[in-house]
Amino acid sequence: MELNFTLPYQQAINSWEIILWTGIVVVTYTYIGYGVLLFFMVKMKQWLRPEAKFQFTRENLPTVTFIVAAYNEEDYIEDKILNSLQVDYPKDKIEFWFVTDGSNDKTVDIVQQYSGQVTSWHSDERAGKIAAMHRAMQMVKSDIAIFSDANAMLNIEAVMEIVQCYANPKVGAVAGEKGIAMAAEEQASGAGEGIYWKYESQLKKWDYQLYSVVGAAGELFSVRTSLYEPVPSDTLLDDFMISLKIAAKGYRVAYAPEAKAMEQASLNVEEEMKRKVRISAGGLQSIYRLGGLLNIFKHGLLSFQYISHRVLRWTLAPLALPLILVSNFFLILHEHEIIYGVLFNAQLAFYFLAFLGKILENKKIKIKGFFVPYYFVMMNLSVYMGVARLLKGKQSVKWDKAVRASSTTP
Numbered sequence: 001m002e003l004n005f006t007l008p009y010q011q012a013i014n015s016w017e018i019i020l021w022t023g024i025v026v027v028t029y030t031y032i033g034y035g036v037l038l039f040f041m042v043k044m045k046q047w048l049r050p051e052a053k054f055q056f057t058r059e060n061l062p063t064v065t066f067i068v069a070a071y072n073e074e075d076y077i078e079d080k081i082l083n084s085l086q087v088d089y090p091k092d093k094i095e096f097w098f099v100t101d102g103s104n105d106k107t108v109d110i111v112q113q114y115s116g117q118v119t120s121w122h123s124d125e126r127a128g129k130i131a132a133m134h135r136a137m138q139m140v141k142s143d144i145a146i147f148s149d150a151n152a153m154l155n156i157e158a159v160m161e162i163v164q165c166y167a168n169p170k171v172g173a174v175a176g177e178k179g180i181a182m183a184a185e186e187q188a189s190g191a192g193e194g195i196y197w198k199y200e201s202q203l204k205k206w207d208y209q210l211y212s213v214v215g216a217a218g219e220l221f222s223v224r225t226s227l228y229e230p231v232p233s234d235t236l237l238d239d240f241m242i243s244l245k246i247a248a249k250g251y252r253v254a255y256a257p258e259a260k261a262m263e264q265a266s267l268n269v270e271e272e273m274k275r276k277v278r279i280s281a282g283g284l285q286s287i288y289r290l291g292g293l294l295n296i297f298k299h300g301l302l303s304f305q306y307i308s309h310r311v312l313r314w315t316l317a318p319l320a321l322p323l324i325l326v327s328n329f330f331l332i333l334h335e336h337e338i339i340y341g342v343l344f345n346a347q348l349a350f351y352f353l354a355f356l357g358k359i360l361e362n363k364k365i366k367i368k369g370f371f372v373p374y375y376f377v378m379m380n381l382s383v384y385m386g387v388a389r390l391l392k393g394k395q396s397v398k399w400d401k402a403v404r405a406s407s408t409t410p
């Protein structure tokens with residue numbers, strides 16, 4: 001009896017080819033394709049159904065509570081207070097609250113020096129940022145609540161730009177614009193982080209023009225007070241979940257690109273990795289807890305945006321990267337088609353650039369081509385680390401802040 005090994009061999013080749021090309025499609029769509037598709041969808045919408053314009057007059061602006069939850073921010077808090085007080089908004093319609101739960105440095109003393117201009121809410125217990133936010137929101141009586149991080153400096157128009165978005169009654173939350181200070185971009189972390197956020201900003205702009213931003217960042221975001229819904233105390237990405245729970249109710253999350261929150265880049269990529277691991281763990285936690293948003297038959301366009309912009313980045317795309325490399329390696333060993341060799345060499349070149357970025361980290365070399373691949377690899381590696389942290393229960397809501405470049409002495 002003659003055994004035929006040809007069929008199983010060919011099936012193995014076909015399987016590796018499916019893995020390779022599926023992985024390439026997933027990664028390409030996640031990081032490039034969605035942006036291209038989004039651009040054309042927005043252009044089509046603007047042609048078929050232009051967006052209606054809404055605007056408050058200065059006389060009928062809503063009331064605002066501006067909330068900063070801070071833990072041991074003595075290096076930034078005074079600058080944050082002064083920066084907040086200079087925003088352009090009627091003083092009789094805005095309150096500034098600083099919630100300093102658990103702070104045991106000079107943060108509370110500094111805030112209390114500005115009594116009469118800002119309100120200090122302090123508790124000795126350190127329960128995490130989300131607990132501080134919930135405690136504050138139980139006392140908010142204003143129409144709008146705006147949240148901002150202690151180390152994020154705003155432009156003078158920030159509050160007004162955010163509030164004007166609420167003139168549209170369909171808007172339930174607003175995401176501001178995060179920026180990375182240019183002075184730090186000569187470092188590895190600054191280059192990769194800055195370019196990443198510029199791309200993210202463009203995607204947010206198109207997301208909102210199409211329908212809704214899919215999640216806000218804590219540097220600067222806002223909600224209608226009446227729509228605020230507490231999330232579980234162990235939530236890692238509170239800002240993300242709070243805004244998306246509002247979107248799930250049928251409201252849009254707007255994007256205010258002229259409401260800018262600037263912060264320094266992380267001191268180095270290791271410090272930025274702290275943030276990315278926590279964000280990745282929180283992203284996976286959010287996907288589980290916001291499972292209903294995956295139902296495209298119920299949430300339609302919002303589900304499409306959520307899956308394309310967020311879910312794939314925290315699930316299939318990071319998983320696809322090693323599978324692409326392994327399947328490609330198998331195929332060049334058993335198939336002699338040029339395309340497989342070109343793809344494999346291109347991957348090796350990309351990862352080599354990432355390795356050089358690691359070598360040159362924190363050296364003042366203005367070749368961002370090294371640092372962008374490094375940041376990309378680090379960002380995807382953080383997903384695996386986030387999974388491990390989440391499964392082991394080691395990612396606390398009381399996370400340590402990443403050290404920023406400005407916090408060191410030159």
